[in-house]
Amino acid sequence: MKFISIQNHKIPALGLGTYSINGMECTDAVSNALGQGYRHIDTAQMYGNEAEVGAGIKASPTEREDVFLTTKVLTENFNKRDFMPSVEDSLRKLKLDYVDLLLLHWPGTDEANKLALDLLNTCIDKGYTRMVGVSNFTTRQLQYARNHAPVICNQVEYHPYLSQQKILDDLRAHDMFLTAYRPLVKGAIAEDKTIQQLAEKYRRTAGQIVLRWLVQQPNVAAIPKAASAKNRADNLNIFDFELAKEDMQTIFNLNKNQRFVNPGWAPEWDK
Ligand SMILES: NC(=O)c1ccc[n+]([C@@H]2O[C@H](COP(=O)([O-])OP(=O)(O)OC[C@H]3O[C@@H](n4cnc5c(N)ncnc54)[C@H](OP(=O)(O)O)[C@@H]3O)[C@@H](O)[C@H]2O)c1
Numbered sequence: 001m002k003f004i005s006i007q008n009h010k011i012p013a014l015g016l017g018t019y020s021i022n023g024m025e026c027t028d029a030v031s032n033a034l035g036q037g038y039r040h041i042d043t044a045q046m047y048g049n050e051a052e053v054g055a056g057i058k059a060s061p062t063e064r065e066d067v068f069l070t071t072k073v074l075t076e077n078f079n080k081r082d083f084m085p086s087v088e089d090s091l092r093k094l095k096l097d098y099v100d101l102l103l104l105h106w107p108g109t110d111e112a113n114k115l116a117l118d119l120l121n122t123c124i125d126k127g128y129t130r131m132v133g134v135s136n137f138t139t140r141q142l143q144y145a146r147n148h149a150p151v152i153c154n155q156v157e158y159h160p161y162l163s164q165q166k167i168l169d170d171l172r173a174h175d176m177f178l179t180a181y182r183p184l185v186k187g188a189i190a191e192d193k194t195i196q197q198l199a200e201k202y203r204r205t206a207g208q209i210v211l212r213w214l215v216q217q218p219n220v221a222a223i224p225k226a227a228s229a230k231n232r233a234d235n236l237n238i239f240d241f242e243l244a245k246e247d248m249q250t251i252f253n254l255n256k257n258q259r260f261v262n263p264g265w266a267p268e269w270d271k
Contacts, residue, residue, distance in 0.1 A: 001039060002215055002239055006177050007152060009131060012068050013215040014236060015040030017181065017225035022049050025227060030056025033232055034067065042155075042179070042223040044072035044105055045090055054094035064096070070155075070179075072105035072135055075265065078116040087128055102129035103155055106136045107267050110144065117148035124150070135181075138271050139170045146174060155179040157261045158220070159189060160210060160254040172219050180214050180222040182261055194254060198247055205234055212238040213251045 002013040016033045018026060018041065026049045030041055034057070043053045050071060057067055071094070077086040087102065102123055104116050120132040133153030134145050145151045154171060158164045158180035171178050189195055190206040199206045207224070214222040215238065226232040243251075259269070 001037065001236075004177055004219060004221060006219065007175055009152070011177060011221055012038075012040035013221045014038070014211065014238070015042050015068070015070070015179075015221060015223040016232065017042050017223040018049055018053055019044070019047050019225055021052075021225065021227050022047075023052060026052035027056040027059060029227055029229075029232070031059040032229055034060035034062040036229070036233055037236055038232070039066055040068040040070075040221070040223070042070045042181075043094075044103075045074045045077070045086060046072065046105060050090050050093040051095075054096055058095060068100045069094070069096070070101040070103060071099050072103040072155075073116065075104070075106045075108045075112070078104070078108045078112040080115065083116060083119045084122065087123055091128060098127055099129050101131045101133055101153060103133045103135045103153065104137075104145075106263075106265055107134070107138075107141050110141075113141065113144065114148060117145055117151075120149045120151075133176075135179075136266065138267050138269060139166055140271050141267065142167070142170060151176065153177050153179055155181055155223075157182045157259060158214065158222075159183050159185050160192070160195070160213070160251050161185065161256050161258040163252070163255040163257060168217075168219065177219040177221060180220060183211060183214055183222040183224050185260065192254070194250060198243075198250070201247075202241060202243070204238075204241065207231070207234060208238050209243070210251070211235055212241065212243055213248060215239075216243055216248065 003010040133151045135155035195206045198209045224235045
């Protein structure tokens, strides 16, 4: 496992995404993933599986302090009445005293973001989280966030078809990291001819090529979701080879600014 060093913290560069893994399947997937060597798990209030993720961590012999756990606060909770109770509810469901990273899941209005950022500071003070960050924030919103809380991360969609150069430049300049969600384009990246050629060249799977391309970039972590144990094992097996510089560039050249996660509440991305 590679660890990213950011602001005196060590973040495992590869994590398990848990969106749409629910019930016992989720508990088993998390506990099995920790047994496989995963040390970074991603959940959210929105996923409705915090209890199952927490149960998976409890069921595993891995020590709590060796797991890097992220959860995210729903935008509708960015108000004085609901924010702190929602975080306390997440901890109750997870059956944990703290998470490692607490994110604002999607930006709200600047006013709502400001209030939520203030309350992220309260969460640090109360020991509810070690680090705080945001998700789906534009560079303008990120700049604003930095002025109000010690945000360390922006979790955004990132894969070969969607460049995040602007956000990456900004994050690197501030010793922050990017967590890449939808890294495998939901598995569709395996159909890409260029990625297939690289997979043949390196005798790896297409998914491994793309995940290696992500974690080989400075300040980048990736959180592929895999309900299947085989996919989870494949995705973790990327730390014993390196992509040549020209092959890294070949994958950067696949960019088409193509975004797959773009709900009605998304921000104006280019601002
Ligand atoms: N912050 C946000 O707004 C946001 C938005 C979207 C996602 N996320 C986070 O990011 C995580 C990952 O994103 P995602 O779930 O949207 O998409 P993804 O990780 O790109 O794709 C997951 C899909 O790819 C398949 N897969 C996994 N490994 C594979 C492999 N080695 N070979 C072939 N197929 C493979 C999985 O199959 P199986 O499950 O059958 O193994 C699943 O169907 C989420 O689970 C969530 O934690 C965050």
